[in-house]
Amino acid sequence: METKELRELVKEKRKALKLTQxxxxxxxxxxxxxxxxxxxxxxxxxxxxxxxxxxxxxxxLGPVPLNRNK
Structure with a gap:
């Protein structure tokens, strides 16, 4: 799964729903x-x-391990 910045996720989802800020x-x-x-x-x-x-x-929001290989 591709890792996205929170800002990218929100903007992407907002635009997909055709919502303005x-x-x-x-x-x-x-x-x-x-x-x-x-x-x-x-x-x-x-x-x-x-x-x-x-x-x-x-x-x-939730905890994300720093080392994602574990």
């Missing part, structure tokens, strides 16, 4: 600025808000 923000219950920062790869974001967005696409 404004639409996604409204559906997820977060601000437009948050969506923009998420898609730009801001390093510090609130996990609960990220999960609100990911939930719309059937995802959630």
């Amino acid at each position: 404004e639409d996604l923000a409204a559906k997820a219950g977060v601000g437009l600025r948050f969506i923009r920062e998420l898609e730009q790869g801001k390093a510090t974001l609130q996990m609960d808000k990220v999960n609100q967005v990911l939930f719309l696409f059937g995802y959630q």
Whole structure:
């Protein structure tokens, strides 16, 4: 499975559903600025808000091993 950055995943899923950033923000219950920062790869974001967005696409944040060979 290809590894994607969170920002890429969100942008890809949003576009596949033909949603604008404004639409996604409204559906997820977060601000437009948050969506923009998420898609730009801001390093510090609130996990609960990220999960609100990911939930719309059937995802959630979770632990990922640093060494994926294990």
